[in-house]
Amino acid sequence: MSIKDFKLETLKYSYSNFNIYNTVTSDLKNKFLAKTTKEIHSLQSESNELINEFNILSKCDHKYILKALDKKKVGNRLFVIFEEYEGISLKENFKYVNKENLNEFISIAIKFCEALDYLHKNGIIHNNIDADSILINKKLHDIRLLNFNYSFNKGYSCPSFNNKSFYNSPEQTNRINMEVDYKTDIFSLGILFYELLAGFIPYSKEKKDSLSYNIIAKDLPLVSNFNNDIPKVLSLIINKMIEKNPIDRYDSIFSLLLDLKKFKKDLIII
Template identity: 35%
Template structure:
């Protein structure tokens, strides 16, 4: 097994591709479980390297129970190594796919809400943490939230597209798209004559809530151009229309989060 660093022990190979190798291991000084990502520079563009450095710097800035901890960013021979807290193997996407909100009815709604509501509160608190630290994540989606299956604690990860902005909450120009198109805000697509601010993450949170509550995305097109048009101009079918057993108040919250125009979107104070 490859020796990454004398301070860490590798226990398990998780994933390997041409560009990256992911291990699980532990820090020898305190047996802290870690996730070790070895990035092969031979296949690494300068933009990708900047993204990795940006991810580490922003995650290191955050000290929160809701954010996956960044432990180290170092080199191994000619490659780069990102060392992260190893929190959970499960994502919010995995968790809710097992529940399958498409099967919700009046009989199992209460049990579903007992899971969904505490999780939704954690997601809102995560956005509050980002706002407090002047960070726009730009890639909020169920796959980027890890969940402890025993406690249902949530942690946000994958800050490769995140931005650190001024304390004044400036609007950032966004000439090219970054993130995941299915969850991207209208202004994040780069097709609008305005930049992005914190409210871009609220839109993505709205799509995340929509998917968790209905088991489907608000816009299902696989064509990128059509999907961009949906984000820019179309309103999704409401959550309570997709499934009438979902409380109307949750449907209204999702609609508010997904408001197209900044002036009618969620306000940040």
């Protein structure tokens, strides 16, 4: 789909070096979302990330993945145009998970995993799972996965972007000789779930210069140690996601999905 002319309306979402705007076509007939750099003059590295995101998403068609429609260069800024979506960030939705919203959290987690399962079965590694990677529409009980800046196809080299994050897997630290593959997404998703269930980002209280060491070497306690509302079985699922050695993690997102669905079913019975 080609979008000829558009106007930025309001800032919807901001993260890292990028902004996402509510956008309307010049004739005011169609609404979209537009992602671009925060600065008026885009750096080449940032433009490359946007191009990479558009190229990856142009191959995707899944109900829980934000659809990319077009990319446009306006002056010195590159824009990626997405479908319109009414949603808030994951962290805005879940300030803290407790007994009252645990079932809702599991439902969102299952949808997140279904989107990742689609990606992995199509040879795509997201490579950037964090708290900014998902929008939630509470009224529709719906989600959209986004932020594919660092994504890549299995069999191709992992993009050499500077992405030092609390959600990085040991493989992403570049300090151990392990391939960045599907299991990286499982680890990062586990850290995100841990954050929402425990109420804090793992390693965030440590010195920033020791982050890579902590990710590689420092094991995390069960999340149920910090939140009494979290059943131990769910804590064990999270711990399996964030094993340091990829071999010890879930074999696939699909295997994780089965465990989460079983947990949800048992939770309803309880």
